[in-house]
Amino acid sequence: MTKHGFSTNALHGGDTSFQPDSMSTPIYQSVAYPFFDAVEAAAISSGQKPGFTYGRWDNPTVQVFEKRMAVLEHTEAAIAAASGMSATFLLTHHLVGPGDNVVSSNRVYGGTFGLFNVGLPRMGANINWVTNPESIEAWEAAITPRTKFIFVETPSNPALFIADIPALAALAKSKNLPLVVDNTIATPALQQPVLLGADIVVHSTTKYICGNATALGGIVCGSHELIDGIRQNCIRYLGPAMAPFNAWLNLLGLETLALRMDRHCQNALAVAKFFEKHPKVSLVNYPGLESNPYHKMIKPQMKGCSSLMSIELKGTYEQATRFIDSLLIITHATHLGTCRSIVTHPASTTHAAMGEEEMRKAGISPSMIRFSIGIEDEADLINDLAQAFDAIDKKAKVKEDFTTGKYPQAY
Numbered sequence: 001m002t003k004h005g006f007s008t009n010a011l012h013g014g015d016t017s018f019q020p021d022s023m024s025t026p027i028y029q030s031v032a033y034p035f036f037d038a039v040e041a042a043a044i045s046s047g048q049k050p051g052f053t054y055g056r057w058d059n060p061t062v063q064v065f066e067k068r069m070a071v072l073e074h075t076e077a078a079i080a081a082a083s084g085m086s087a088t089f090l091l092t093h094h095l096v097g098p099g100d101n102v103v104s105s106n107r108v109y110g111g112t113f114g115l116f117n118v119g120l121p122r123m124g125a126n127i128n129w130v131t132n133p134e135s136i137e138a139w140e141a142a143i144t145p146r147t148k149f150i151f152v153e154t155p156s157n158p159a160l161f162i163a164d165i166p167a168l169a170a171l172a173k174s175k176n177l178p179l180v181v182d183n184t185i186a187t188p189a190l191q192q193p194v195l196l197g198a199d200i201v202v203h204s205t206t207k208y209i210c211g212n213a214t215a216l217g218g219i220v221c222g223s224h225e226l227i228d229g230i231r232q233n234c235i236r237y238l239g240p241a242m243a244p245f246n247a248w249l250n251l252l253g254l255e256t257l258a259l260r261m262d263r264h265c266q267n268a269l270a271v272a273k274f275f276e277k278h279p280k281v282s283l284v285n286y287p288g289l290e291s292n293p294y295h296k297m298i299k300p301q302m303k304g305c306s307s308l309m310s311i312e313l314k315g316t317y318e319q320a321t322r323f324i325d326s327l328l329i330i331t332h333a334t335h336l337g338t339c340r341s342i343v344t345h346p347a348s349t350t351h352a353a354m355g356e357e358e359m360r361k362a363g364i365s366p367s368m369i370r371f372s373i374g375i376e377d378e379a380d381l382i383n384d385l386a387q388a389f390d391a392i393d394k395k396a397k398v399k400e401d402f403t404t405g406k407y408p409q410a411y
């Protein structure tokens with residue numbers, strides 16, 4: 001299917017020949033698949049005959065999603081997982097053992113930061129953070145003889161760091177290491193890391209791929225050897241399989257992904273330009289703006305900038321919370337990548353577990369406000385933001401938790 005364009009592949013990609021006639025992939029809501037006889041049971045279980053055995057590592061609906069994602073990310077295979085975090089965990093567990101090391105940019109989602117910072121030491125391994133990920137020399141200096149993979153999230157959540165994927169891929173190749181890219185924010189509709197030299201792609205499909213906040217999901221896309229290894233040696237024993245219904249929802253999401261990403265990008269640019277001109281905004285992080293330091297890097301590696309952005313407001317913490325609480329259309333939630341626009345305060349929610357010092361190093365200030373711009377009408381989003389800016393100076397009701405000026409604990 002790779003000879004076809006992205007949207008055709010997003011609808012038809014992957015070998016789905018086992019499927020009965022249906023306009024949408026059937027949901028095989030079953031944990032096991034009856035065998036014809038004992039000979040067939042042994043043949044399928046030993047891998048001599050293709051077939052399905054048990055839902056923790058194989059399911060027909062999930063397999064369609066895996067094959068389609070492999071086509072879209074230009075890899076040989078893919079394995080779906082219960083969430084984005086479980087996908088990165090499965091990959092890490094497969095590649096890393098006691099004494100080993102991972103090298104990662106510190107501009108990552110808070111959960112990924114926790115997995116590497118807390119989870120790796122529990123596995124007897126360790127993390128080398130690259131705190132200046134713009135510098136390829138800094139990446140090179142972080143690599144040790146025990147490094148097993150190089151990890152980068154680009155664009156990053158929430159600071160919108162953009163990595164030079166081809167340069168990192170060249171470094172990884174020169175050290176004989178796989179480069180792993182978390183492609184959650186861009187999605188394969190906007191960025192295909194393997195075509196830029198990366199080896200492995202991970203996603204939280206919970207975000208733009210599913211697209212409407214209905215299903216958690218994750219995926220690792222890579223070589224047959226890697227994916228078979230994770231299937232045989234990790235997911236069987238660790239267990240975080242994607243549910244068939246979630247695979248079905250993710251497949252539905254893929255069907256409209258390219259269309260939605262176009263609209264996300266278009267709305268996000270309009271909102272970013274509005275922020276850039278607004279007198280109450282002191283900083284906008286959105287690589288689609290010409291003033292953004294990463295703007296020149298976009299064209300060679302991305303078809304669009306997606307719709308995550310972060311801003312800093314002028315004024316007090318109380319005024320910032322009043323702004324958030326005054327938004328009417330833009331929903332306040334710890335999520336991103338849905339059709340609905342979302343506002344989040346990373347320092348008290350998604351990234352709180354990092355602690356203030358690590359957040360500062362990763363470019364996340366206590367006052368940063370993150371937006372995931374949805375596919376509503378552009379004018380309605382701008383009007384909603386405009387009225388919330390106006391409300392900053394009015395004595396609007398501030399939610400009780402925030403009146404102390406202290407952030408609530410992470411949850």
Ligand SMILES: Cc1ncc(COP(=O)(O)O)c(C=O)c1O
Nearest residue numbers: 083084085109157184204206217
């Ligand atoms: C870039 C990125 N990667 C991974 C994850 C983890 O995904 P999930 O919530 O599906 O476990 C997130 C969640 O916000 C994310 O933003």
